[in-house]
Amino acid sequence: MKLSVDRVAEAPTEHHFEADADWWREWTGAGEDYSYAVAEWPRFEVRACAQGEDLALEGSLDAAIDVECSRCLKRYRQGVRGSFGVTLEPIRDRRPPDPESIEMLERFGLCLGDELDSGWYRGKEILIDPLLAEATAVAMPFQPVCRDECMxxxxxxxxxxxxxxxxxxxxxxxxxxxxxxxxxxxxxxxx
Ligand SMILES: [Zn+2]
Ligand SMILES: [Zn+2]
Structure with missing residues (x-):
């Protein structure tokens, strides 16, 4: 999902993005430690606004997976919901902290901090897919359980x-x- 930096203004703008199978394959290694099938591809709502030269992005995601309960092994459908908020600063002449961040900046025009709430951007157009993918990975259940009371x-x-x-x-x-x-x-x- 592309975001044009010039069009991000002080007043928040809403952006909607629906992922598909190709996006999932390319971007997520989410939930690799157990097997699942995606039942509903993620839908993302993103609000973007400018704070001086910083870009503030906040958003939510909504998806569903079919997965095996880690307790009773029954297959069930689990909603995957999450939210995120990140402030991106222009990087200017600063150097990103590690080679991975340098590569991200070159490829996507942004790189993210460890906590997913800050990062840097460069240029007029940024691809926020790495952010959406991270938010998805965080939202995936760690140990899927069909219901809290599952015995x-x-x-x-x-x-x-x-x-x-x-x-x-x-x-x-x-x-x-x-x-x-x-x-x-x-x-x-x-x-
Ligand atoms: Zn269960
Ligand atoms: Zn028994």
């Missing part, structure tokens, strides 16, 4: 605990905090 599978017999119960003994180790609480209580009593 998962029994580690011993494999029964889906959401649907059935089993007679296996629960061998979950006691929380380390339980031991801590006992120690604390002892300390309080002896003081």
């Amino acid at each position: 998962g599978l029994c580690p011993q017999c494999g029964v889906d605990r959401n649907r059935a119960s089993c007679d296996c003994k629960d061998q979950r180790p006691e929380s380390p905090f339980a031991a801590l609480a006992v120690l604390q209580k002892d300390a309080e009593e002896s003081s």
